[in-house]
Amino acid sequence: MxxxxxxxxxxxxxxxxxxxxxxxxxxxxxxxxxxxxxxxxxxxxxxxxxxxxxxxxxxxxxxxxxxxxxxxxxAGYAPVYAESAFDAPQLASVRAALRQVLDGHDPYPAVVVDRAWNLVEANSALSLFTDLVAPHLLAPPANVLRASLHPDGLARHIVNHGEWRAHLLTRLRRQIEITADPGLTALHRELSGYPCPEPEPAVELPGPGEILVPLRVRAGDLELRFFSIIATFGTPMDVTLAELAIESFYPADPATADLLRSLSKA
CATH class of the missing domain: 1.10.260.40 (lambda repressor-like DNA-binding domains)
Structure with a gap:
C-alpha cells in the first residue's frame, strides 16, 4: 500500500x-x-x-x-459569505430597489426569482401570465419554470410551445453546468417529462425577421409577443443576492405594446 x-x-x-x-x-x-x-x-x-x-x-x-x-x-474553514433571509433588515435597501424596478416596469410584466426559479417578487402586470395558470401551481413557493411548462400552467396558452420550452430547458441546463446544483437537475428532469404537443428544436435558430426567441401567448382571440431581459446584481457578496435575478418582459411588436398600455389605463 x-x-x-x-x-x-x-x-x-x-x-x-x-x-x-x-x-x-x-x-x-x-x-x-x-x-x-x-x-x-x-x-x-x-x-x-x-x-x-x-x-x-x-x-x-x-x-x-x-x-x-x-x-x-x-476544507475545515468557516464560510465567509453570509446568506441573509430576503426579509432581513440588512436587505431593506435591496428590497426597495427591486420594488422600484418592478413597479417602474409596469405595464409590462416583471418578476424576481431565486436560484431555483422560485417566485420572490413580481409586479402587478405579471397577472397577465398568472391569470392563465392553475392556482395549484401558484401556491408558495411558486416555481416560474414549472408554472410556465406544466400542462396546467402557461404552456397551454403558449403558441410556440416547443420553441419556448426548448429555450427554457436550454437555459436551465446551462445553469446546471455553472452551479452543479442537484435540485436544478431534478427540476430539469421534471420539466423534461411534461408533454409537449410540438416538436422541440435541437438548436435555437431565428425565424424570419426574428432577433430573439419570442414568447407568444394566446389570450382569448389575441396573440401577445414578448422578449425578456434578465438582470442580476453586479457585485454580490451575499449568497441570497447572488442568486436573485430579475426577468423583465417587453412587447415584441407594436400591437402587444398598445394592448398592454390600454390595459394599464383601464
Whole structure:
C-alpha cells in the first residue's frame, strides 16, 4: 500500500470544479499564480490548501458563492459569505430597489426569482401570465419554470410551445453546468417529462425577421409577443443576492405594446 495517495475531499472537489470549467492544471495554476506542482498536490490530497487558496481557486473557477461556502467547510474553514433571509433588515435597501424596478416596469410584466426559479417578487402586470395558470401551481413557493411548462400552467396558452420550452430547458441546463446544483437537475428532469404537443428544436435558430426567441401567448382571440431581459446584481457578496435575478418582459411588436398600455389605463 506504500506510495498510494488518497485524494482529500477538498482536493477532489476542486479538481471536479476545474474539470467542469474545462481548465487544465496549467491554465488554472497560471490564473492563480501558483505552480502546477502545488495545484497537483492540492488536488491529490498531498497538500491541504489554505483558506486563502480555496478562495483564490474558487474565484478563478467562478464557483457560485453558495458552493464556495461549502468548499470552505469541506476544507475545515468557516464560510465567509453570509446568506441573509430576503426579509432581513440588512436587505431593506435591496428590497426597495427591486420594488422600484418592478413597479417602474409596469405595464409590462416583471418578476424576481431565486436560484431555483422560485417566485420572490413580481409586479402587478405579471397577472397577465398568472391569470392563465392553475392556482395549484401558484401556491408558495411558486416555481416560474414549472408554472410556465406544466400542462396546467402557461404552456397551454403558449403558441410556440416547443420553441419556448426548448429555450427554457436550454437555459436551465446551462445553469446546471455553472452551479452543479442537484435540485436544478431534478427540476430539469421534471420539466423534461411534461408533454409537449410540438416538436422541440435541437438548436435555437431565428425565424424570419426574428432577433430573439419570442414568447407568444394566446389570450382569448389575441396573440401577445414578448422578449425578456434578465438582470442580476453586479457585485454580490451575499449568497441570497447572488442568486436573485430579475426577468423583465417587453412587447415584441407594436400591437402587444398598445394592448398592454390600454390595459394599464383601464
Amino acid at each position: 506504500g506510495g498510494v495517495t488518497t485524494a482529500h475531499p477538498i482536493g477532489a472537489q476542486l479538481r471536479q470544479w476545474r474539470e467542469r470549467r474545462r481548465y487544465s492544471q496549467l491554465e488554472l495554476a497560471n490564473l492563480a499564480e501558483i505552480s502546477t506542482r502545488h495545484l497537483s498536490f492540492v488536488e491529490t490530497g498531498r497538500s491541504t490548501p489554505s483558506r486563502d487558496m480555496v478562495l483564490v481557486l474558487t474565484d478563478h473557477l467562478e464557483v457560485p458563492l453558495r458552493e464556495r461556502n461549502k468548499l470552505l467547510l469541506v
